[in-house]
Amino acid sequence: MTTLAEFMIIAGADNRPPMLEKSLYDFWKSRMELYMKNRENRRTIVDSILNGPLVWPTVVQEDGTTRKETHAEL
Template sequence: MTTLAEFIIIAGADNHPPMLEKSLYDSWKIRMELYIENRENGRMILNSLQNGPLVWPTVVEEDGTTRTKKYEELSVAEKLQADCDLKATNIVLQGLPLDVYAIVNHHKVAKEIWE
């Protein structure tokens, strides 16, 4: 008879990113990259982590002022990248122990936390 824990291992449950152990950062970084690549849109999430988030496009208003586009105004591809940027930050923060999280939780950009 298979236990629940064994079933989860067999099924390949991976709903939580690997947790950072401070003395094993290089190992964690590799495991985290593999974890991210295995997610839906993983390559876009990893790109956000390594290269920074989408630079939101701007629009020129009728009065000549320039403003950043609202999320609703983004193209489908831009919305997907913006969502992946948010997922990247969320995944990295979930993989940090509480004492490290407390140091970096003010960052909203995954690349800043990663570095």
């Protein structure tokens, strides 16, 4: 009988991260790396895994107010 994780691997679901099946960890790890590399914000995803979540820096504007930096400004 095929488990749900094996079925998802066979089906090749690419719109969400692959499910982890403990007995298939090495295969899952390689699929997860490919999944992250093929996402739009792959650099941010990999950086957040290696260094923790991104803390958006604040910008002080000329009028004294502060706001979060935009993704483009990073």
